[in-house]
Amino acid sequence: MLEMAILGLLNEAPMHGYELRKRVLALLGGFRALSYGSLYPALKRMREQGWICAQDPVDTSRVLPADAPPLTGKRGKVVYALTAEGKERFQGLLTDGGPEAWEDERFGVRFAFFAQTDVDVRLRILEGRRRRVEERRDGLRASLSRTRERVDRYTLELQQHGLDSVDREVRWLSELIDSEKVDRVAVDGNENTL
Template sequence: MARRGDTIELAVLGLLHEGPMHGYELRKRLNLMLGWGRLLSYGSLYPALKKMLRGNLIEEVVPSGVQTRRQRIVYQVTELGTEEFSRLMSEVGPAAWEDDNFDIRFRFFSSTDMEIRLRVLEGRRSRLQERLDRVQRELSMTQKEVDRYATELQRHGVESVEREVRWLSDLINAERGAQGHGTASPETPTSSAPST
């Protein structure tokens, strides 16, 4: 399982890869990416930024021209940070498809090779299929033992995972179709992304 700090580092490097940002903008964009269940506080962001500054993955720049009482610091990725982002995005092990890391990696898929995207998508689908099989077994064993609300909650969990497995299968098929036609990226699947 990926550590939260590693996930934040990947997300920050990815966002700064797209362009320089100040801390407030970074936090706002990170919270949009992480979703409502994993809001990021300044108390988590700034220590991560300081660590990345010490590691020379990012650097601070003070914008010229605009003078305010308190200059807003803008962060930008360094060459070493770009290399680290590429390295992190090329990893295809279990951390790449776990809940804590998959959404962030998926957000930056356009920066990844098609083979890596396929391996991550297939790994995620396989992990979810294992989870789905386990939850379905538990549901069938406990339906008679628990009340209807507990059963409905389990059924909701099964439907959510089934929906994400279908979505991943559509993405994998689109990637393979694009690979067969030599195009750079997949067409957008017709099904909508799951809410996680």
């Protein structure tokens, strides 16, 4: 999750860690916090993998080697940028509409980069997501009709609110899917018009 967010943001423009953190937070709508304790180690890992490189804060024309020492003493902004491998990796993630793409943790990030994603992949992910949320809705509905009358007000209230939330999400996804389909027909004319 973090990985794709970082790759995607650095794909737009190089930037330093502190700013990256703020952008990631904004990207996901400020839902979850992102601590430096997970950001910097992630950047380090990705540098070791060769996906990103770090600009030397002293001599800005130089790139820091992946195994560079932690820069004790005088430190400055370290600007990170995607390498060719990093760009490739990001493109790969963009094309991958596999099952995990529509799970809770991933979906938000995948969606955030939909503008750079292919229509068919977008549709696969949206439909997969909808199925996922519908499953949850059906489970919740079943449990609600089973337990109603037998449980206290608060349990009922919590389950009802949960059900309303997933219902809303299903409707939202359905609208997005419909509008994607309209767009797709408008673009490639005939095939898969079902």
